[in-house]
Amino acid sequence: MNHLREDQFIDVLMGEPRSASVDMHLAECTACQNNMQGLQDGLRAARIAEPRVPTMPLLPIRFAKFKRQSMMTRLAWLGAAAMLFLSLLGFRVEFSDQGFSMAFSLWQQPATTQNEERIRELETTLAIALDEMHNMTQQQINMGLAAFYAERDQEIGSFQAVMANKFQELSFDQAENAVTLKQEFEDLLRKDDVRGKLQ
Amino acid sequence: MEHLLDQELVKRAQAGENQAFDILVQRYQQKVTHLVYRYVRDSDVALDLAQDIFFKIFRNLVKFKGESKFSSWLFRIAVNDCIDHIRRKKVRKEQSLDQFQEFGFDVPDPDERHDLTAQFEAAEERKHIRDALADLPENQRSVVIMKVYQDMTFDQIAEVLEEPVSTIKSRLYKALNVLGSTIRRDQFIERGKI
Numbered sequence: 001m002n003h004l005r006e007d008q009f010i011d012v013l014m015g016e017p018r019s020a021s022v023d024m025h026l027a028e029c030t031a032c033q034n035n036m037q038g039l040q041d042g043l044r045a046a047r048i049a050e051p052r053v054p055t056m057p058l059l060p061i062r063f064a065k066f067k068r069q070s071m072m073t074r075l076a077w078l079g080a081a082a083m084l085f086l087s088l089l090g091f092r093v094e095f096s097d098q099g100f101s102m103a104f105s106l107w108q109q110p111a112t113t114q115n116e117e118r119i120r121e122l123e124t125t126l127a128i129a130l131d132e133m134h135n136m137t138q139q140q141i142n143m144g145l146a147a148f149y150a151e152r153d154q155e156i157g158s159f160q161a162v163m164a165n166k167f168q169e170l171s172f173d174q175a176e177n178a179v180t181l182k183q184e185f186e187d188l189l190r191k192d193d194v195r196g197k198l199q
Numbered sequence: 200m201e202h203l204l205d206q207e208l209v210k211r212a213q214a215g216e217n218q219a220f221d222i223l224v225q226r227y228q229q230k231v232t233h234l235v236y237r238y239v240r241d242s243d244v245a246l247d248l249a250q251d252i253f254f255k256i257f258r259n260l261v262k263f264k265g266e267s268k269f270s271s272w273l274f275r276i277a278v279n280d281c282i283d284h285i286r287r288k289k290v291r292k293e294q295s296l297d298q299f300q301e302f303g304f305d306v307p308d309p310d311e312r313h314d315l316t317a318q319f320e321a322a323e324e325r326k327h328i329r330d331a332l333a334d335l336p337e338n339q340r341s342v343v344i345m346k347v348y349q350d351m352t353f354d355q356i357a358e359v360l361e362e363p364v365s366t367i368k369s370r371l372y373k374a375l376n377v378l379g380s381t382i383r384r385d386q387f388i389e390r391g392k393i
Contacts, residue, residue: 006368006369006372006373007364007365007368007369007372009372010368010369010371010372011368013375014346014353014371016353038375038376038379038380038383039372039375039376039379040379041378041379041382041383042374042375042376042377042378042379042380042382043347043375043378043379044382045328045331045375045378045379045381045382046328046332046343046347046348046374046375046378047347048324048325048328048382049325049328049329049331049332049378050237050347050348051236051237051240051348053233053236053237054236054242056232056236056242056245056246057246058228058229058232058246058249059246059249059250061221061224061228061250061253062217062221062224063212063217063218063220063221063257064217066220066253066254066257066258067257069254070254070257070258
């Protein structure tokens with residue numbers, strides 16, 4: 001018989017089921033016995049290094065709590081995304097202690113081919129982002145927003161300071177309003193006349 | 200409902216039954232927290248990370264199709280999150296001048312402090328071995344943690360890591376060889392001093 005394979009050594013070491021020939025070979029082969037001794041030392045070392053798990057009071061984890069947490073994250077993100085989109089589309093968003101208010105600003109400005117194309121790109125990007133939000137991890141969302149910020153900074157630098165601050169201030173109370181905004185934003189997307197007016 | 204199998208509880212939780220999810224949490228919270236602790240060696244971090252893992256389970260439960268066991272899926276997410284955490288910690292450590300909590304060095308939990316004398320006696324040897332354990336490739340370290348510390352079967356580990364059993368055994372073989380060399384070298388040096 002050839003020397004034992006790695007998996008056969010482990011079977012012997014960990015007391016796994018194996019054929020009798022494995023044990024017979026090990027009983028006769030000095031090289032395999034030496035190898036086995038090294039593995040036994042390794043197992044002993046691993047056990048010496050085993051971190052003793054302290055008594056830890058387990059945190060209360062409940063379905064209802066996670067549901068609230070999930071909803072809050074979702075609403076806050078949706079609200080923020082909707083407001084960012086509306087800002088880019090031409091809404092002027094203003095914040096105060098009472099919440100926020102909006103008004104169109106882009107209507108007063110002459111539309112150009114350049115900003116219309118830019119708005120269309122942003123519109124598509126955000127629609128996809130909203131659609132896929134459920135599949136995104138927080139890290140992915142952050143990365144997506146970071147990329148979005150970078151693009152926005154190139155085209156609409158004036159929004160940077162206000163939006164960066166206000167995103168952080170977005171609270172759960174505002175999120176309810178943001179849901180309404182999201183609905184409005186989706187309605188806006190469906191209306192062809194928005195683009196018509198921009199042109 | 201406590202007597203139900205994971206599979207049935209998962210179905211009920213997917214349908215929105217609060218209690219089914221809560222029972223799954225009760226069934227696995229301690230095992231997951233212990234697994235996480237064995238990676239991160241910090242009880243506060245372990246508790247927070249375990250909570251994050253269950254939140255991830257909650258958010259993705261509707262997508263779980265039952266292609267593997269629920270426990271394998273749960274532990275897979277836990278192991279991946281632990282590895283991600285350790286990677287981030289390593290990056291932060293490299294970027295920081297504060298090297299006090301060196302990775303692999305066991306900052307004792309308050310609960311462990313009563314045993315400081317005994318710890319001290321073996322501390323040097325344990326530190327070397329823990330350093331060697333921490334330096335193992337992630338896939339080898341994971342097998343040591345799951346097999347030697349968590350006492351999982353090779354089949355379970357294979358399902359969690361999505362690798363054949365023979366690969367898992369091979370990784371354990373390599374990891375134990377390295378740890379065996381470490382302890383033999385330490386003992387050789389110790390004898391040399393005498």
